[in-house]
Amino acid sequence: MFLFKTKQKEGNDQIKSADPSEELADGNKAPITPKRSRTKRDRKDSALSKFKLAVMISGSGSNLQAIMDAVNSGEIPDSQVALVLSNREGAYGLTRAEKQSIPTMVINSQDATKLLAILEAHEISGIVLAGYLAILPPDVVAVYDCKIVNIHPALLPMFGGKGFYGIKVHQAVLASGVKYTGATAHIVDKEVDAGAALIRGVVPVLTGDTAESLQKRVLKVEHEILVKAVKAMVQCKIEELIKKPEVLINKADREGAAEFAKGLLELGNALTE
Ligand code: GRF
Numbered sequence: 133m134f135l136f137k138t139k140q141k142e143g144n145d146q147i148k149s150a151d152p153s154e155e156l157a158d159g160n161k162a163p164i165t166p167k168r169s170r171t172k173r174d175r176k177d178s179a180l181s182k183f184k185l186a187v188m189i190s191g192s193g194s195n196l197q198a199i200m201d202a203v204n205s206g207e208i209p210d211s212q213v214a215l216v217l218s219n220r221e222g223a224y225g226l227t228r229a230e231k232q233s234i235p236t237m238v239i240n241s242q243d244a245t246k247l248l249a250i251l252e253a254h255e256i257s258g259i260v261l262a263g264y265l266a267i268l269p270p271d272v273v274a275v276y277d278c279k280i281v282n283i284h285p286a287l288l289p290m291f292g293g294k295g296f297y298g299i300k301v302h303q304a305v306l307a308s309g310v311k312y313t314g315a316t317a318h319i320v321d322k323e324v325d326a327g328a329a330l331i332r333g334v335v336p337v338l339t340g341d342t343a344e345s346l347q348k349r350v351l352k353v354e355h356e357i358l359v360k361a362v363k364a365m366v367q368c369k370i371e372e373l374i375k376k377p378e379v380l381i382n383k384a385d386r387e388g389a390a391e392f393a394k395g396l397l398e399l400g401n402a403l404t405e
């Protein structure tokens with residue numbers, strides 16, 4: 133993989149995985165006081181305790197699997213997938229978690245108070261939206277400020293926001309005629325798919341690609357960059373990535389990578405090891 137450090141982004145807008153069928157309801161919810169995010173010092177003070185992750189899913193859970201594998205292998209160190217939550221009953225990701233004896237729950241995605249109580253009860257320090265096709269209530273986003281990472285199957289800000297989810301993203305990419313697509317791991321904020329990007333992975337669009345073939349190749353890159361972003365969260369390095377998001381280009385895509393790299397260098401990005 134080539135690794136590019138990109139210039140600091142202006143503003144720290146945020147995002148979330150979007151499902152147009154699950155818009156937030158304007159309920160009269162009591163304001164919830166954000167708790168302080170876990171800091172480097174906290175991590176040192178509790179050196180023996182693992183960073184507890186909650187992974188939220190809606191479907192197959194291949195991104196969840198990548199995270200569990202990376203935690204088990206130590207690639208994501210000092211951490212534990214402590215809880216897997218789904219807004220959909222029967223999501224295969226729940227079975228993947230159960231196979232590893234990880235507690236699972238099916239939740240009402242709109243009930244912030246209940247969701248926060250569940251997260252608190254499991255001492256969750258960070259949340260990963262791994263193919264979670266619902267919008268998190270703003271109260272949850274506020275409490276876990278900069279501690280929620282989402283994976284989106286496109287190069288944000290392109291092909292993001294309401295209506296861009298699942299296969300629809302790849303259909304839109306093909307219809308647009310762009311030569312490159314990819315995936316973005318980013319921080320979740322109150323706006324859909326607008327949070328600070330952490331890592332982008334580039335995937336060339338090939339002649340003859342269908343939305344399905346593109347989806348398959350992008351999914352592989354999602355696994356790779358999501359693991360890196362979760363590792364950064366566990367190691368308290370998210371701020372560094374927000375300041376200098378990374379871009380990964382697979383060496384196997386040699387021709388596309390060279391062209392893309394040229395473009396990035398022309399834009400003033402630095403190529404690093
Ligand atoms: C991924 O493409 C993710 O980006 C999108 O939904 C898909 C989920 O895949 N939001 P999986 O459930 O992780 O296999």
